[in-house]
Amino acid sequence: MQNAEYTDQAPLVSVVHLHKIFDISGGLLDQLSWQQGRLRREKTLVKAITNVSFGIRPGETLSVVGESGCGKSTLGRTVIGLHQPNSGQVYYGSTRIDTFSPKQMLPFRRRMQMVFQDPYASLNPRKRVVKILEEPLAFHFPRLSAAERKDRLEEVMLQVGGDPQWLIRLPHEFSGGQRQRISIARALIVDPDFIVADEPISALDVSIQAQILNLMLDAQEERGLAYLFIAHDLSVVEHISTRVAVMYLGTVCELAESGDLFANPMHPYTKALLSAIPRLGTKREGHVKLRGEVPTPINLPPGCVFHRRCRFARDICRLEFPELMTMADGREVACHGIREGWICTLH
Amino acid sequence: MSKPESHSILLEVQDLVINFALRGGDLTALNGISFSLNQGERLGLVGESGAGKSVAGFSIINLISKPGYIAKGKVLFQGREISALSFEQLRRIRGNGINMVFQDPMMTLNPVLTIGIQMVETIKAHQEISDQEAAAMAVDKLRQVHIPSPEKRLTQYPHEFSGGMRQRIIIAIALLNNPQLIIADEPTTALDVTIQAEIMDLFLELCSQQNMGLILITHDLAVVSETTEKMAVMYAGRIVEQGPTDEVIADPQHPYTQGLIAALPQTEHRGTRLNQIPGTMPILTSIPPGCSFHPRCTKARDICSVYTPELAPIQARERLVACHLLQP
Numbered sequence: 131m132q133n134a135e136y137t138d139q140a141p142l143v144s145v146v147h148l149h150k151i152f153d154i155s156g157g158l159l160d161q162l163s164w165q166q167g168r169l170r171r172e173k174t175l176v177k178a179i180t181n182v183s184f185g186i187r188p189g190e191t192l193s194v195v196g197e198s199g200c201g202k203s204t205l206g207r208t209v210i211g212l213h214q215p216n217s218g219q220v221y222y223g224s225t226r227i228d229t230f231s232p233k234q235m236l237p238f239r240r241r242m243q244m245v246f247q248d249p250y251a252s253l254n255p256r257k258r259v260v261k262i263l264e265e266p267l268a269f270h271f272p273r274l275s276a277a278e279r280k281d282r283l284e285e286v287m288l289q290v291g292g293d294p295q296w297l298i299r300l301p302h303e304f305s306g307g308q309r310q311r312i313s314i315a316r317a318l319i320v321d322p323d324f325i326v327a328d329e330p331i332s333a334l335d336v337s338i339q340a341q342i343l344n345l346m347l348d349a350q351e352e353r354g355l356a357y358l359f360i361a362h363d364l365s366v367v368e369h370i371s372t373r374v375a376v377m378y379l380g381t382v383c384e385l386a387e388s389g390d391l392f393a394n395p396m397h398p399y400t401k402a403l404l405s406a407i408p409r410l411g412t413k414r415e416g417h418v419k420l421r422g423e424v425p426t427p428i429n430l431p432p433g434c435v436f437h438r439r440c441r442f443a444r445d446i447c448r449l450e451f452p453e454l455m456t457m458a459d460g461r462e463v464a465c466h467g468i469r470e471g472w473i474c475t476l477h
Numbered sequence: 478m479s480k481p482e483s484h485s486i487l488l489e490v491q492d493l494v495i496n497f498a499l500r501g502g503d504l505t506a507l508n509g510i511s512f513s514l515n516q517g518e519r520l521g522l523v524g525e526s527g528a529g530k531s532v533a534g535f536s537i538i539n540l541i542s543k544p545g546y547i548a549k550g551k552v553l554f555q556g557r558e559i560s561a562l563s564f565e566q567l568r569r570i571r572g573n574g575i576n577m578v579f580q581d582p583m584m585t586l587n588p589v590l591t592i593g594i595q596m597v598e599t600i601k602a603h604q605e606i607s608d609q610e611a612a613a614m615a616v617d618k619l620r621q622v623h624i625p626s627p628e629k630r631l632t633q634y635p636h637e638f639s640g641g642m643r644q645r646i647i648i649a650i651a652l653l654n655n656p657q658l659i660i661a662d663e664p665t666t667a668l669d670v671t672i673q674a675e676i677m678d679l680f681l682e683l684c685s686q687q688n689m690g691l692i693l694i695t696h697d698l699a700v701v702s703e704t705t706e707k708m709a710v711m712y713a714g715r716i717v718e719q720g721p722t723d724e725v726i727a728d729p730q731h732p733y734t735q736g737l738i739a740a741l742p743q744t745e746h747r748g749t750r751l752n753q754i755p756g757t758m759p760i761l762t763s764i765p766p767g768c769s770f771h772p773r774c775t776k777a778r779d780i781c782s783v784y785t786p787e788l789a790p791i792q793a794r795e796r797l798v799a800c801h802l803l804q805p
Contacts, residue, residue, distance in 0.1 A: 197672075307757060335526055335758070336740055336741065337740050337754040337757075337758075338525075340740035341753045344750045347750060362670065364670065365741065369743075369747055402671060403671060406670040406671045407699075408670075408673070408674070408699035408702070410699050410702045410738065411702055412703055419675070
């Protein structure tokens with residue numbers, strides 16, 4: 131949704147200089163290795179998120195796009211508190227929430243909900259839908275009477291295009307699209323302000339994807355929800371986003387208004403990514419080809435994470451990590467070439 | 478095998494019906510589909526999950542396993558009926574004439590054998606040559622699919638490659654015996670967009686280099702639109718619309734095709750509601766009578782729930798649509 135009125139508001143959820151590192155070195159013995167006649171102990175670190183900062187305003191959709199392994203799901207999980215960041219801060223409004231204990235976190239959990247990718251894995255197969263939806267409600271609103279709870283359940287069921295009859299059934303009785311509606315109902319039932327949607331439609335068929343996207347757009351309009359929408363389908367992202375953050379190997383390389391980004395991508399990686407989108411009624415030509423493959427995020431070299439595949443890369447890209455900088459049109463780009471002017475930003 | 482002409486018909490599928498024999502009776506997964514493919518032509522089979530597009534692909538080289546069987550119809554490859562061949566005769570065609578590329582490259586490669594062993598094995602199953610010659614051929618094919626330093630790669634195992642590289646290797650293996658037709662079943666669904674673009678470019682390059690036919694089975698209309706010349710849209714085991722890709726995409730006639738195309742996000746209408754097709758595809762056990770799309774169709778009339786529409790030509794001879802609304 132592109133609502134100009136929201137652009138000046140303070141962010142609802144924001145992250146500042148977020149870092150998330152996973153230690154995958156295993157036990158002590160796995161860390162030991164024999165190198166040049168000496169026994170050495172080395173840790174294997176995966177830098178899943180490196181220095182990511184952004185804010186999500188009330189009622190907007192911020193999409194995070196990137197190829198698999200770029201850290202977009204980890205980012206979503208860190209924002210909502212499923213992962214602890216190694217450094218950096220997560221704010222809800224002006225409250226810093228990443229340092230909170232689980233108990234202190236409770237009121238914020240109600241306001242921030244999540245919808246997962248696989249509706250087959252995210253619903254407990256042994257619980258009836260009524261139980262799945264009632265549990266968060268009873269947990270966050272213990273004062274509600276049974277009758278009030280029932281009303282809320284039926285109301286939310288209708289809102290997601292379901293049927294109150296669904297409540298007494300088990301998850302396996304539903305199709306993928308119906309299950310995703312139930313997942314969304316479970317997120318909506320506690321009346322959140324912010325939803326992290328991690329690839330909510332990529333497991334669904336085309337005609338069902340449109341149904342679920344419409345449902346999400348409707349819910350946003352009715353409740354003024356803010357979404358952090360994680361996806362790899364760029365045409366869907368283009369359709370629903372207010373702003374888009376492009377991630378590559380754990381860093382944000384470009385963050386811009388959706389319209390600006392798709393009309394005029396600046397970062398070399400964004401250009402390559404966007405030109406790879408297949409379009410209806412076109413023939414394959416003019417794709418920006420990338421050299422090589424996405425490197426593993428294990429023990430990343432210094433410098434710009436994209437330099438090994440970038441056709442513009444110079445010495446500085448191999449040595450220095452580029453910081454995000456704000457351009458004239460308000461977008462943020464992390465690229466030495468654009469900052470120093472040897473990559474032309476006009477299209 | 479006769480030497481094919483450059484524009485001769487490569488593959489012809491005639492009124493093919495695939496049934497699955499189950500305890501409660503036969504289930505019809507594919508209900509009388511027909512299409513043909515010329516030498517070097519690229520066809521897209523599009524549909525949602527459960528439409529029968531993969532079964533259609535498998536049935537061409539008779540990979541339908543029990544309880545499925547061909548109930549009716551035939552498949553002609555270079556003028557020769559292959560749906561009734563013996564296993565041994567079919568095996569020759571499967572390697573040499575038609576080859577298949579599947580969705581998940583990790584599932585198709587044997588994880589405990591090196592790439593080299595798997596490639597040499599495939600070559601020697603069809604050609605009487607030495608291991609060295611076969612290995613040289615394998616290196617040649619790997620180079621053709623743009624895998625860097627192929628000699629070194631032969632000694633590596635599948636897990637040492639990325640998803641995109643594995644799919645390239647699968648394509649190299651499919652090319653080993655110079656087939657005339659490749660059936661690719663969702664070849665890029667498991668891959669990222671940038672890798673998908675590379676793999677589709679590779680398919681296009683190989684098709685034009687070797688005048689090879691391609692049947693691309695996918696749910697992604699945009700990919701079909703970019704890569705194929707002809708397309709067929711499938712719904713609940715039938716082809717509902719068929720024709721040249723550009724025309725079908727630009728001017729879809731069947732309500733289902735129209736709905737599918739309208740459901741895709743378009744740049745011009747950003748942020749607005751998408752057009753959705755209500756309901757879901759019927760499951761095989763409960764396909765509605767008449768036109769199987771009528772419960773979801775906004776234009777359905779009485780006749781639609783009674784008679785099944787035939788796939789009939791409209792406008793030009795190449796455009797076929799199965800819809801009562803377009804037939805007198």
